[in-house]
Amino acid sequence: MPSANPALDEVMGRLASLRQHERDGRRSPHKPLLVLLALGRLANEGSSIVPWSVAEERLADLIAEFGPPSGTGRAQSAAYPFTRLRRDGVWTLDKDVPDDRVSPLRTGVTGHLEGSLERLLREHPALVSSAARSLVDAHFPSTIAPDVLLAVGLDPELVDDDAGGAPLPKSERRRSHTWPAAVLEAWDRQCAFCGFDGQAGGVPVGLEAAHIRWFKLDGPDSLDNGLALCSLHHKLFDRGMLGLDDDLAIVVSQRFSARTAHGRAIYDLHGQRLSPRPGTTLPAEKHVVWHREQVFHGSPLVV
Template sequence: MDWLQRIVRLRQWTRNGTRAPHKPLLLLYALGRFQEDADRELRYSAVEGDLQRLLAEYGPPNRTTPAYPFHHLVSDGVWEVRTDRGPGSPGSGLRELRESGAAGRLAPDLRDALRREPVLLHRIARSLLDLHFPPSLHGELCEAVGLDLEPAETGRLSAARRQRDRRMRELVLTAYEYRCAFCGYDGRIDTVPVGLEAAHVRWWAFDGPDDVDNGLCLCSLHHKLFDKGVLGVGDGHRILVSQRFVGHSPAARDHVTALSGRPLIGPQPGAAPVAADHRSWHMRQVFHGSPRPAATPRVADAR
């Protein structure tokens, strides 16, 4: 059985690029638990909090429940659920899963395959990461679910649906003249830029093209905040900051909240700005909550 292909073909609700990472997140969490104890069952009432936090941090902006993937992943042939009454899921309702003592784990055939071929776990995990999340989130997501992946397995896999254009980074950084489009950071060591990255506005995992009009040159901090939905790009190519972001330190104020309403820095004349449909996708699928009002410039204290 080709488990990688089965993972690629997970049944998910999709429409117009809508993100639905519920099943991938549950599978990544289950793989992390499998590494700790291959025979351990995950009782829904015990792991619901963990799964809810994963959905809140790495899922779509709208509120959702981990009960849905816990029940529906069974139909993909990679997951099984039993209750205190015996095999089978009681349904996708929170109350049913809690009160029935529902517990889930990877399907028996998949567990056997993972025991025979340990590298398969790493390949499945990398496929899930590549197909559903941007690279900027892979490392911290592995930490969040307790996955320890081998460095040798960090490349893209044959199960992925298409290949990236390796030229995109250079094209995007050139378009923005090697400056962060949010803060203007332009650090280098000798002639080599450091801490600057090419961010996809519409994620590559959701059919975002490797084109300049789907890219932003961002420093590492603002790339991570952009992919976590703290920052966005609105009409007039002005920076948006989520009202859900909370930070009281001078650093949080200067590097995040003060950006609200500022125009992007770049791209240079002749380079394509971020396309409206990519900005719209990011606002619907990644950006959290409503934007803050434009920041008011601080006036120096009178002396």
């Protein structure tokens, strides 16, 4: 249903084409990350222009941090969305260069949001927040969406305050309202990794139901795709700093580092096997493998 804001409808309608975020089970948030980077520059500098010299570093950083693990070189991974986003009608380059090739981009090529789209965003500044919030919510779980916004130069709290109106079109798939409580109950209302079981008035506090395969990437609301995790370990799991191996032992990434005793306690999780109560549905192998291939970053600690 159209909103009362035609400009919002047009912006969201044009960004809806970026929802093809997954192919053959692989995440591909590269285009949304480039648009978010451009939105951040528009909000902070008044222009969405992104020189390739900037994208080669910043976009590559974003893809490495928030995209799936990949053996593709940094510059090459940034070149894919920088050149191919032109096909979606929301991105323009100032030179006609071939898709995917890095060398031509290093001749001083710049990109920016398509002219009419950028004009709409300049005329209606609140739409920048709406577009950013809708994009990040469409492609990332809520645990790491604020991290993505910060990384592109947007304040998550200001985006939450300013954003409003129609989100990007969503699929007909709806979350189960009973799944979170069922997951927490199955794991005895305690973190499956550290055992945290804080409550206030009999209600769990700081404990969350985590999808192993993200719901936004076709992860089901089933008990074999859920873990009860404290807020910290949920975030580290979704950021790919924690994972599970084939024996359902916790794996800590070598990319994670800490100096204090509290932070270094994460290292102690490495190698600990999940120990649920008898009868609890264990994570399905297919979901664990998906997380390992699409979310976990780096190599496991060597002990």
